[in-house]
Amino acid sequence: MHAMILAAGxxxxxxxxxxxxxxxxxxxxxxxxxxxxxxxxxxxxxTRVVVNVAWQGARLREYLGDGGAWGLEVTISDEGDSALETGGGIRRALPLLGEAPFWVVNGDVWTDFDPAMLPREPAGDGHIVLVDNPGHHPEGDFGLRDGRAVEAPPRLTFAGIGTYRPGLFRGHDDGAFRLAPLLRNASAAGRLGATHHRGAWWDVGTPERLKALDEWLSRRRGA
Structure with a gap:
């Protein structure tokens, strides 16, 4: 199984x-x-993880090496000086990810979700993980009905974790674009599965949230 970590923002x-x-x-x-x-x-x-880089990409290259420290093969998808956003970054990396479905996780989240719970063969174009809405995103993103992500309330928040088929991205031009519109199109077509993760999940988007996560992990480690 191949996976990608979005790390270019x-x-x-x-x-x-x-x-x-x-x-x-x-x-x-x-x-x-x-x-x-x-x-x-x-x-x-x-077995293989693709990591896309742009800002301070040399720092990531040096830290990751070939991935051997984690028992992985790590490959870099270099986006140059300007990141291609979430959708564009995955689209650019498709030749490195192969023909089979692959897992993707945002590099700026923390979670205790086990990636092994993701389907290796999604029923439609993809399968995403949803979480309870955090305080900074109370409106959520997708509803959940019978294992599918739907455009209806009550809405949960997209965790930035999913399984995708390459075909979800191949119809899009190479360049910068967001993943969210592709997911909404797949949802509207009834081709986006979903799982509700009720465990820990943090969107580390601000220094304050990073500090809160660090303190939470320190408490958990000392418990």
């Missing part, structure tokens, strides 16, 4: 913490965020 809301490093290399619980993802993916049986 500039992290404007995290400044000044991201002035000299990419957001997935910020630490929580004594480890870079990306280290948590790589460890979980390796445990779930992933």
């Amino acid at each position: 500039r992290g404007e809301r995290m400044r000044p913490l991201t002035d000299d490093r990419p957001k997935p290399m910020l630490c929580a619980g004594g480890r870079p965020l990306i280290d948590w993802h790589l460890t979980a993916l390796a445990r779930a049986g992933v």
Whole structure:
């Protein structure tokens, strides 16, 4: 199984913490965020992980190496000076991900969700993980009906984790674009599965949320 970690964003809301490093290399619980993802993916049986880079990409390259420290093969998808956003980054990396469905996780989240719970063969174009709405996103993104993501309330929040078929992206031009419209189109067509994860999940989008996560992990570790 192949997977991708989205790690190319500039992290404007995290400044000044991201002035000299990419957001997935910020630490929580004594480890870079990306280290948590790589460890979980390796445990779930992933063999190759593609990591897209742009801002401070050299720092990530140096840290990741060939992935051997995690028992993985890590390949870099370099987007140059300007990140291609979530959809464009995945679209650019398709030649590295192969023809089979693959897992994707946002590099700036933390979760105890086990990637092995994701389907390796989604019934439609993809399958996403939904979580309870955090305080900073109370309106949510998708409803959940009979294992499918739907455009109806009550809505849950997209966790930035999913399984996708390459065909979901191939109809789009190469360039910068967001993943969300593709997911909404798949949902409207009844081709987007979903799972509700009721465990821990953090969107590490601001210095305050990073600090809160770090403190939570420290308490959990000391319990």
